[in-house]
Amino acid sequence: MLKIFNTLTRKKDFFFSVCSKKINMYVCGITVYDSCHIGHGRTFTIFDVILKYFKHCQYKVKYVRNITDIDDKIIQKSRINKENIYSLTQRMISNMLYDFKKLGITLPQYQPRATNHINTIIYMIEKLLKNKHAYIAKNGDVVFSISSYLNYGSFSNQSLKKLKYFNNIDLSNIKRDRKDFILWKKQVCLDDPCWKSPWGYGRPGWHIECSAINYDYFLNNIDIHGGGIDLLFPHHENERAQSICFHNTQYGHFWIHVGMLLVKNKKMSKSLNNALILKKILKIYNSEVVRYFFLSTHYRSPLYYSQENLEKSKNALIKLYFILYTSMLKDKVLTTNILYQYNNKFSICFYSALNDDFNIPKALSILFQLERKIQFYLKYDNVILANQLAYQLKYLANIIGLLDQDPINFLNQCHFFCTSYSLQQHDNYIIDIIRKRNIARKYKLWEKADKLRDKLYALNVIFQDTKDGTLWKNRYF
Structure with missing residues (x-):
C-alpha cells in the first residue's frame, strides 16, 4: 500500500483519495517571465513520475498545473524587453512546454492561467472581506489579516515572532501587520495591466490565484497539492490560510514538496544569478540523462548539480541501455511475457520502493540488479531468460519514464560505440x-x-x- 510523506502531518501517511480510484492533483506551476531553469525541471519531473505511477496503478488522475501569467517580475521583464506582456508570457509558455516535452513530462490535463480566473479571485476576496479575514489597506490594496487565522505559521512550522520578512519596504503605515499579505493590488501605474474590481482597477496577488483555480477545478476536494519546498513559505502557508478561511474547513489532504536543487551548495535562483537554464543543459545532454539525474536522489532531499553528477547519470543509463542492446543482438524481438513481470522478486521490490514515499533511487537500484542478472544469463547463453528479464527491465523503467528510446540511437548519441574508422x-x-x-x-x-x-x-x-x-x-x- 502506498505511503506518502505528508508535509501537513510531517510523517508518512497511507494514501487515500476522496473518490476511490480517482485523484485530484494540483501542482503549483511557473511564473512565466523567463526560461525554465533545471530546478523547475526537477520539480515537474518528480510530479510526472508520481502521475505516471498513479496511472500505472489504474487511478484516474485529474491533474492541474497553473501558470502565473501576471506578476511584478513579468511586468518588469516586459518593460526591460519593451515587449507586450501577453507576447512575453505566450513565448515563455511555449518554451516551457518544449522543454518539458523533451524531458518526457506528460502534459497536464489542465494548465489554467491566473488571468482566466479573475472573477473567482474577486468572489473569494469579497467573502474574505465580509468575514473579516481581509481588509482594505491605506494605499487601496486588499490585504489578508494573518491574525484572523489562529494557526498561521503552523503548516510551515514557524513561529510568528520569528518570521522573516520578504519585503524590505516598510509598510507598517499601510498594513495593520507587516506580515499581512496582498490579495488584490491596486493599480499604480496607468500602463500596468489591470482588471476592474469592487476596490478599483488592479490585479490579483500571487497566493490567491492558486486558491481560486483550485476552487474552480476541485471546489475543495484536493487529494494532492504539490510544489517545490521553496513554496512552503510564504506561498503555501498563505494559500492554505486564505483557503481555510474561505471554505471554513480543511484544505488539501496530502501536501508533497520537492527538495531544492543546489549549485555549489547554494539554492539555485534567478535572483542569485546562478540559475542554469534547462534548455541549455538539454542541448548538451540527452534528455533522458537529465531526467535520470533529476531522479537519482530522493525527491525530498536536495539535489546537487555538477557536471560530474550528470556524467554519472549518463554512464548509469548507458549501462542499462547497453544490456538492452546486448539482448537485442541475441534476439531482435524482446519476449513480451506479461505474466513473468508480475511474478518475481524484481517487480515486487520495484513496486515496494515506489510505494514507500516514491523512493525512486531505490527503484533504480532494482533496475541495476536486473541488469546484472541479464549479464549472468547472457554469459551462460541462457537467451530466453535473459530476454525475458530485458523485457521486464524496460517495462519497469518505462513506469518512471526511462529506457524509452531505441538503445542504438541512445548509445550513439552518448558516443558509446566506436566505428571501424576510429x-x-x-x-x-x-x-x-x-x-x-x-x-x-x-x-x-x-x-x-x-x-x-x-x-x-x-x-x-x-x-x-x-x-x-x-x-x-x-x-x-
Whole structure:
C-alpha cells in the first residue's frame, strides 16, 4: 500500500483519495517571465513520475498545473524587453512546454492561467472581506489579516515572532501587520495591466490565484497539492490560510514538496544569478540523462548539480541501455511475457520502493540488479531468460519514464560505440578483423565473413552493422 510523506502531518501517511480510484492533483506551476531553469525541471519531473505511477496503478488522475501569467517580475521583464506582456508570457509558455516535452513530462490535463480566473479571485476576496479575514489597506490594496487565522505559521512550522520578512519596504503605515499579505493590488501605474474590481482597477496577488483555480477545478476536494519546498513559505502557508478561511474547513489532504536543487551548495535562483537554464543543459545532454539525474536522489532531499553528477547519470543509463542492446543482438524481438513481470522478486521490490514515499533511487537500484542478472544469463547463453528479464527491465523503467528510446540511437548519441574508422582510439586487432569482415561482406564472401564474425564473438565483441560503419563494443564492462 502506498505511503506518502505528508508535509501537513510531517510523517508518512497511507494514501487515500476522496473518490476511490480517482485523484485530484494540483501542482503549483511557473511564473512565466523567463526560461525554465533545471530546478523547475526537477520539480515537474518528480510530479510526472508520481502521475505516471498513479496511472500505472489504474487511478484516474485529474491533474492541474497553473501558470502565473501576471506578476511584478513579468511586468518588469516586459518593460526591460519593451515587449507586450501577453507576447512575453505566450513565448515563455511555449518554451516551457518544449522543454518539458523533451524531458518526457506528460502534459497536464489542465494548465489554467491566473488571468482566466479573475472573477473567482474577486468572489473569494469579497467573502474574505465580509468575514473579516481581509481588509482594505491605506494605499487601496486588499490585504489578508494573518491574525484572523489562529494557526498561521503552523503548516510551515514557524513561529510568528520569528518570521522573516520578504519585503524590505516598510509598510507598517499601510498594513495593520507587516506580515499581512496582498490579495488584490491596486493599480499604480496607468500602463500596468489591470482588471476592474469592487476596490478599483488592479490585479490579483500571487497566493490567491492558486486558491481560486483550485476552487474552480476541485471546489475543495484536493487529494494532492504539490510544489517545490521553496513554496512552503510564504506561498503555501498563505494559500492554505486564505483557503481555510474561505471554505471554513480543511484544505488539501496530502501536501508533497520537492527538495531544492543546489549549485555549489547554494539554492539555485534567478535572483542569485546562478540559475542554469534547462534548455541549455538539454542541448548538451540527452534528455533522458537529465531526467535520470533529476531522479537519482530522493525527491525530498536536495539535489546537487555538477557536471560530474550528470556524467554519472549518463554512464548509469548507458549501462542499462547497453544490456538492452546486448539482448537485442541475441534476439531482435524482446519476449513480451506479461505474466513473468508480475511474478518475481524484481517487480515486487520495484513496486515496494515506489510505494514507500516514491523512493525512486531505490527503484533504480532494482533496475541495476536486473541488469546484472541479464549479464549472468547472457554469459551462460541462457537467451530466453535473459530476454525475458530485458523485457521486464524496460517495462519497469518505462513506469518512471526511462529506457524509452531505441538503445542504438541512445548509445550513439552518448558516443558509446566506436566505428571501424576510429583506428587511433581502439584496439587495432579488433579493428582489423572488422575491416576484413566488411571487405568480405562487400564482395559477398559470406563464408569468410562468418568466420570473422565468429572470431569477434570469441573475443567477446558485440557489434552492429549500420550505414555509417560497424559499431562495436566489448560485451562486459
